[in-house]
Amino acid sequence: MNALLSLSRLIDAINIKIGQAVSWLLLAAVLICSGNALVRYIFHIGSNAWLEIQWYLFGAVFLLAAGYTLRRNEHVRIDVVVSRFSKRTQAWIDALGFLLFLLPITLLVLYFAIPFAVDAIRSQEMSSNAGGLILWPAKLLVPIGFFLLGLQGISELIKRIGFLMGKVDASEFERQAVKPEDEVAAIKAANKID
Numbered sequence: 001m002n003a004l005l006s007l008s009r010l011i012d013a014i015n016i017k018i019g020q021a022v023s024w025l026l027l028a029a030v031l032i033c034s035g036n037a038l039v040r041y042i043f044h045i046g047s048n049a050w051l052e053i054q055w056y057l058f059g060a061v062f063l064l065a066a067g068y069t070l071r072r073n074e075h076v077r078i079d080v081v082v083s084r085f086s087k088r089t090q091a092w093i094d095a096l097g098f099l100l101f102l103l104p105i106t107l108l109v110l111y112f113a114i115p116f117a118v119d120a121i122r123s124q125e126m127s128s129n130a131g132g133l134i135l136w137p138a139k140l141l142v143p144i145g146f147f148l149l150g151l152q153g154i155s156e157l158i159k160r161i162g163f164l165m166g167k168v169d170a171s172e173f174e175r176q177a178v179k180p181e182d183e184v185a186a187i188k189a190a191n192k193i194d
Helices: 002-043 048-064 066-071 087-123 136-164 180-191
Strands: none
Touching: 002 048, 002 066, 002 136, 048 066, 048 136, 066 136, 087 136
16 A cells, blocks of 8 residues: 555646646736737737637646646535535545546546547647647647546545555545635745745
8 A cells, every 4th residue: 555655646746746837827828818819909910829829728727737636626526515424435435436437537538539639640730720720739638638637536546545544644635725815825935925
């Protein structure tokens, strides 16, 4: 079990790093979106490439941060029902959910997404829009994102099993939402802002 817990910590570290890096893509998307809107309305010029890069960035944020979201236990769930159960029952529900739903669906999506992305790369698929971008990077995000989500699902399953065996504390997988004040303090500390 110790080797599996080490693997779980490695997967967590990978998804945390990717999730933190991807957060910058959201800022880039907002800046591009704002700049594109200003240029279109002020100068009456624009390009489909600017619209498509916004879609690519939002897609990248959604797909690449899915594993990070699962790691932080901030994915969509029915907390009203689940919160009434004991931590042990919640761990069983999560473990069964990962085994019966998350991991099989992730594998199914990967089964179809990998050839989808490979075909786009081979053909150097381009957007059909005038001035559009190449499409294969966006299509490649689908298998990468689901691979990271599947890895995180395995990590979370390991932690739930570890908890049920008494080797992991529940704090390892509880929701990690923080108060807005704490988030501001963390941002200031990370950027050394006074």
